[in-house]
Amino acid sequence: MRKPLISAENLEYCEEDGNCLFTEVSFSLEWGQRGVLLAEPHRCANILLKICATLFQPTNGTISWFGRSAEESDEKWLHHVRRRIGFVHRETSLISNMTILDNISLGIQYHEELIREQAYDRITEVLKQFELYEYRLLRPAALTFEQRRLAVYARELVKKPQLFLLEHPSLDLGERVYSFLLEVFKKCSIEDGCGFLVASMIPEVVNRWGDWVMVFDQGRCRHFEVGQFDPSIYRESMRRRGTTVSREWRNG
């Protein structure tokens, strides 16, 4: 039996001033599964995703990727794991002094020792699929927000990752592009068994992305199966607490 893509046990993250953003977070994401983290404040989800992406270390608790825990992993293995993770969070950016071509093919050029042209050939298909081909020689600053976001997704997809960590996946994307992206991810999930961990503060995301939901509530988390979770109750509880949760304008 395949080991879970990622599993966490009693994760806790506290800042230097002792303020703990979350405690006792446990979950497991199997192959082909989709999990949603609903969080207010959004920072909880951002930090948790960075821990899942091996970029941050939790204050307490254990986390494993592909069956191997952080304690058993050295720096080299963590770099290897990162290649198997597609990570797009709200601050994810392209490298500003590289063209879109170089940004997307960076990982391939580095790890597979390909010459530039070979690497470019490998990503031409993806560039065309993401409608970025004609912008391939431009730097990120010359692109729209939506195109930049798409380029980030394209960069992560060419790695052929098995685990996707996405923070508010519809950010900066129009409806057509978002639907297209959902189709691409759906294909990944069905054909390659990729798992998705999606963080958002918009409860309707669950309808599109979730097999299970984890709701952060004042630093603690509660698990729901998708059928048990009612977005309107979450929205109401947020409203009572004085938080306005924006509505995803697309039809759930």
Next chain:
Amino acid sequence: MPAGNYLHMVTGFCGRWIIQKLNRLGEILGFFVVCLKTALRYRTTGQRLMARTFIQQIYFTGVQSLELICIIALLVGGLVVIQGIAQLTRVGSRDVLASLLTVVIIREVGPLLTAVVVILRSGSAIAIEMGYMTVLGEIESIEMQGIDPLHFLAIPRLVGVTLAVISLIVFFNVVSIFGGFVSAWALVDIPFWALFSDLAREVDGIDIIVGSVKALMFGLTIALVCMFHGFRTGDAITNIPPQVSRAMVDCFILCIFFNVLISALFYL
């Protein structure tokens, strides 16, 4: 306030300053060790990409500085000869002009001025670039490609800047001596060949070794210190100017310190 209290304050301030500087020097040395380990760990990975970054760094630090170095070197060479002639004529020792050129330019001013130019031109650029990359999340993006940012960003710059500084110091010395020769010939009609043969007699192996050691130390110091401060920028764009300023000051102080240390070790 009693005089003892003032003394206490001053010694306390000096002590804290020294400890702070030593701590930072320790951190920079630690950074160097981590860079070396990273270079060894990934020595067979990403060589094409690294080579490209390395060539770009050599071009930016070395080739693009040539014009500026050339102007400064010519002027400094001329200046040393003008002052040398003015002072040495008074004591009737104009024949030690070549010796003065060797001592002032090859041993001290050449390496130091080249280092200052590289600090101002390339060091600041490296610190700003690393700072921006850190603040904008580009470093994280590189990490998420399974690439060690130290390997991809730091190693080619470290090697590139060091080699560029070594080459620039040699270039500075040659151009500066040429400038000195031209000034000497134009001002007091000392023939080229006479000054050249004096110079060839004055420059010995130790000068070349000292020049090389200084060049190596300055190159490593500039690249390491600037990258170290750039990577420590944190997450606010307002942190970049103070970090760059710290990088410049640290580079300058360390280069002067190494210059004095190496000169003392070899010439005293």
